[in-house]
Amino acid sequence: MSTDHLTPVLTGRTLVRANPVSKLFAAAVITLALMSSIDWVSAVVVLVCEVALMPLLGISVWGLFRRIWPLLIAALIGAYGTALLAAKTGEVLLELGPVLFTEGSVAAGVAVGLRALALALPGIFIVLTTDPTDLADALAQKLRLPHRFVLGALAALRLVGLLMEQWESLGLARHARGVGSDRSVSARIRNLLGQSFGLIVQAIRRATRLATAMEARGFGGGTRTWARESTFSPLDAVVAGVGLLVAGGAVTAAVLACTWNFILS
Amino acid sequence: MTPEQGPPGPVHVRARGWGWRHAGRKAFAARGLDLEISPGERVLLLGASGAGKSTVLHALAGVLGANDEGEQEGELLLDGAPPAEARGRAGLVLQDPETQVVLARVGDEVAFAPENLAVPREEIWRRVGRALDDVGLDLPLDHPTTSLSGGQKQRLALASVLAMEPGLLLLDEPTANLDPAGVIEVRDAVVRVLESTGATLVVVEHRVAVWADVVDRVIVLDAHGGVLADGEPGEVLTQQAPRERLAAAGVWVPGWQPEIGGRMPDGGGETLVTARELTVARTRRGPAAVHELDLDVQEAGALSITGPNGAGKSTAALTLGGLLRPRSGTLRASAELAGTADRDPFRWRSTQLVQRIGTVFQEPEHQFLTPTVADELEFGPLRVGGVVDRERIAEVAERLRLTGLLKANPFTLSGGEKRRLSVATMLATAPRVLILDEPTFGQDALTWAELVTLLRELVEGGTAVLSVTHDADFIAALGGAELRIADGVGRVVTR
Amino acid sequence: MATSPVRTGTSPTTGQWRVVDIVVASVLAVAVGVVFFAWSAGYSGISVLTAGFPPLAGLYSGGWLIAGVLGGLIIRKPGAAIYCEMLAAAVSALIGTQWGLGVLLSGAIQGLGAELVFLLFLYRRWNLPVALLAGLAAGLALGISENILYNALWTIEFKLLYVLFAAASGVVIAGLLSWLAMRGLARTGALSSFAAGRTADV
Incomplete structure (x- = not known):
């Protein structure tokens, strides 16, 4: 990959x-x-x-x-x-x-x-x-799209690379626990499902903390200015x-x- | 707010019988808090895990959430107003450097908060420059935020809240995830900022020594609600009674070390894994992290892998653990360790690996696979042989104080419990080599002491224990050799 | 016990999005996009198989629909399914599992399918049948819109077969898997900021 x-x-x-x-x-x-x-x-x-x-x-x-x-x-x-x-x-x-x-x-x-x-x-x-x-x-x-959603999406897109790294590292961590080198298709699918679930748990935790960090910086209010026009x-x-x-x-x-x-x- | 007015002064904090219960929880996260913090005071907030320190900080920052997210009692006021109505008056810096970066460029990141407060554009850029100066980050505004070190990221987070010109600075374990150089870097930046802004400070941190000289007041929260001790650092941290209570709660009181059991391991025995001219890399095509390592991993021996953040310590450890393909050179298991398997650990199937080399990742959640603690502990043995040695599992659970948690979902455990579980799951299959990535990161003193004792006993029992760590106390307690990695080269130092 | 709320909040039924709703919905969509990318690395074999008979591709098209259904189930706010599905579509265009602006249109249509079901239940019911229905509606939306936009020259029987496969895939992959994921996520405590994580029986 x-x-x-x-x-x-x-x-x-x-x-x-x-x-x-x-x-x-x-x-x-x-x-x-x-x-x-x-x-x-x-x-x-x-x-x-x-x-x-x-x-x-x-x-x-x-x-x-x-x-x-x-x-x-x-x-x-x-x-x-x-x-x-x-x-x-x-x-x-x-x-x-x-x-x-x-x-x-x-x-x-x-x-x-x-x-x-x-x-x-x-x-x-x-x-x-x-x-x-x-x-x-x-x-x-x-385009006057709602700025909270635009900035939320932007902050999330920044995490693509990080989540990819996390996917790799989840794979290694699970291998270390004894899963991941099965040959049967059903075992491999189950392992991939587990790894996907693990990634989504991490993503939601990270997102929740990020939301706190953003809110603590005043994000979410009504009006806002833009540093770059x-x-x-x-x-x-x-x-x-x-x-x-x-x-x-x-x-x-x-x-x-x-x-x-x-x-x- | 026009620039001529200048920022409003430091914040006064008042709590009256304040408490907060998260929605869906039975117990209050914090309760019965009566507090008065004068403008400009510098407060270190301590307490056992679960005493509600973070809850208090989040409440002061006005980010605990709306009334469907929890229930509040009493009152908590910043300059007489509820925190949520005092947007921008309090600036919060969180523990994890990775999760609080919002944007891709340094300048935009610092500008984000004043933008949200609708500060005019020219004033935003003035504040960005000043805030970056204050924290000592001398970087171009379009510098990518991803390429910063942990310490730089935390200073950036500090600059980002400074740009709001807050009268109250809230730091939630800001240095817990940093290497020693990063800790000093961030602490010094905070000191400089306080001198230039005069803001009120409330900092939460396990490692008291870092902040003891900076603050002028220490407040200890009681796990049962209210305040346990409150006074000057000199009083609270030196008097016998509060000191003992703090220590019992797992707080790192300066000049005190938790009691550890087991013996200091003396040298190792037979070699289990040999690395020769081993070059390691995180990805198959990316740059190599450490070049031409020569190393013997010995049974009944401890080895610490040290070096600055980003030096490639984890990559080296994962490669030694058979998880990453070596870029070049050789990694060989002894005939005794390999048994019926190949001599090259990287070629082992995962079920072969767990019986020979166990690797405990820095983030325990990455290794949780099942819905309960009991299933977690049985998972490895079941994978390996299909049979579970219940006695051994019960013993491991008992040893790591997990017996009462067997039915809990692993993801819902506290930080210390998760760490203990991740070690326990590895011990369940009794590997001869145990590798741990930053095992003591962010742990309170009690969990720290338990881990050190356990690892000492493991070494004594013949296990080879490799730890990636920054923790000088940990290295001193385990002894053994040290692999120092810096600038792509690793050197073994034996003491 | 005297309680005084910190601020007048938005209860989940008013439909107003909180900051945490927006950020978690966004990151969830991105994470689902990354998961799909990771899976697609593994199923190049399958795509060779389905190339032999293209309507079979409908059978795994449910994977594209997870973001919308799961986003709706977790966030429980009007527009969540459409928002998550469109953002996930944008992510797949960015990381190269899909191409072109058309993918945004497809994302909007598929998200709308799931969204309509959640709306039908007035954003009040989040049980398994609702999840399966949302998956079904998203699958139908996908099948029909792909037939119009891309498979227009296929003869009608193959179009019908494709819709059928997409609908089945929507029910199982997008509906059932998303519901299981939501329940599993609630048990890990990761959803503690959401009504989805607090309902004892989900």
Whole structure:
């Protein structure tokens, strides 16, 4: 288990300066456009734009691949699943007993796989270029989300790494008590359930103490000021505009190409 | 609050017949408290575990909770107002450095409290600078909080409450989890802060010697409610009667050491585990913690592993205990210890491990597996052989004063009881080597003495006892060799 | 005995969130996300199996739903199930068990499923049947929404099968396991700040 991808190494210099709310907006409209339809044209348009914008991440192709390879596999599995289960139209491409792929079902699978990739990348853009504290500042100050929940969530997110370490150390501690190296599946599942329970006990205890520490520092009152102001700059208009442009372009292209396939239709 | 006004002065505390009972509990956590603390007084609050010291501190900080979380009687007032209405007047620092950090950056962390009190932005940053100065933390504002040492984290917690400009400073065992260097670091920061702010101080701590010279009053809470003793440190800590009562309650009174049984172990016997050029690392890919250790673990011998926080002591101990894969070098069990198992302890299955090497983790709760104390004690033997030697278990339970708790849920025990149970569960399978990570951390004097006595007897009976520890008294009482780890290198010192 | 409350508090039935509610709900969601990450390291074998027949994935989808049901059972405040489920979804996007913003939408929908059941009982009943129902509703919400959002091109019989599996998984994994966890947690004393930890018979 690697925790490399948990440390927010902020890479893209330009996008780091943009307000998280504008990045969220751009990602949200692109996601919305992609979600609305399952078709290969809108997915390809978004994917091409995303790949074109990737230099903004300031991360090497290899570095990016190391972070997102499970995503590529997931997209492949999604494509395969749909190709297997979609309506079997067009010519038969492959038939192995009950397994049947046709032109129509494979095309559907390809569209699903491309869409999954295109849907995932905006999230990667945000994770790689956004400091969680800046995000919380922006959500509370600009979007006016309730600050107690935003800050509670921020404080909890800080514990991801700590809880991961605790998971490892629980595993060692339990091994020292005589559990953990069973071969049978049911014993292993029982052990994992026990370890999970142990982690949740520790997490709740820690959270209760953290709540006390936060309350002792005046947290939870009605009004609050912010030591760091979350601001918008012209860059944010550009980010939001690019998001709108990509989303609009994808929808327009799909409609023009007559591939638009609204999910609720 | 405008900066020109300056902070309001030190707080006056008054309690009249005050008590608190947590919701769902039968007994009051604290009761019958009558107290008057003048502005600027520096008070050390003592008492046996369970006397309600933390409850009093939490009440003063206004964080005991609302009325569905407990029941209050009498009154407790800060400058004449209930603590919850005096937000920001009291600043509380807790025991565990790890659980009170809220944010990722040093500057934001200190700014958090004044933000909550709706202090204007420019004033917040002025206070952040001043508070960090006061505690002597000279770090950039965007320095990550995770990379601080325990002592630095506690000083950061202190700075974080100072930024509220509190008139009352409440410290709940602020140095109990620190190494000796960290203890002094935090104590000195508190002294400096008190000199510059003049705030009233109430500190709770088992280790009295740390604070005896700082405070000008000692208040001892009675476990049955009310106050047992109250006066100048010189009086309370030197007079025979209060001293004896404090000692009996497990408080570390300066110049007194709890009585310990057993004999000081003399040198070890046969070698059970041999480490040669052993390099240890916490994770498979992460940096190595200690390089090329050479070490023999001998039966009937004690070994203390010492060094500053973060030096890799625990990693070394876990590796010697067969729990972590050595980065390089060799770790070999003697043929006698290994028996039918492999000679490499890391390759032992967990059931083989518990019969040979027992490891007691620093956090006892990590090793609790069952819903009752009795099940905990039987778990190891059941795993190993399927049969339980009831006599041995009863003996272990008796020895560690757990007999009355057999039906309790392990997680609900007190700190000292949890520690005793975690040692007992390891002894249940009678391993030849026992490894303990910070066994005396945060323990009161009574539990401390019990542990030391027990470990001495174990060594005398032939067990090899390895302890990761900062505790000089503990090392002196157990004797044996010392493995000093610093800067990635370990050196064995024999006295 | 004279009692004077420290301050006018919020009783659990008024629905106001205390600081400890917010922080514990948040950390609980994060912890469940971490647990799921740890498990997913072990079940890559299973995902190969279900890849052969994708609707089978519904059978372990209940794992995604634990945060909402458990959060609701412990915190017992309006919105707890939705909040915990959404935060857990955000955590999984952060640590790379899921990707994209769509996961937040899914989290909201699944949390809403459990939340509606707790609302149906007016946030007053927290027994096993309610937990199982909440798991069921979350499972149905997951199955139906995934079918619309991602499995839209599957033929109808496979969609139905997926919903069925997700619902069953929701009942057992999210409902039963969460209820057992809540009861176990109450016995450890970790929930002493919550009504869930004080009710003698939970």
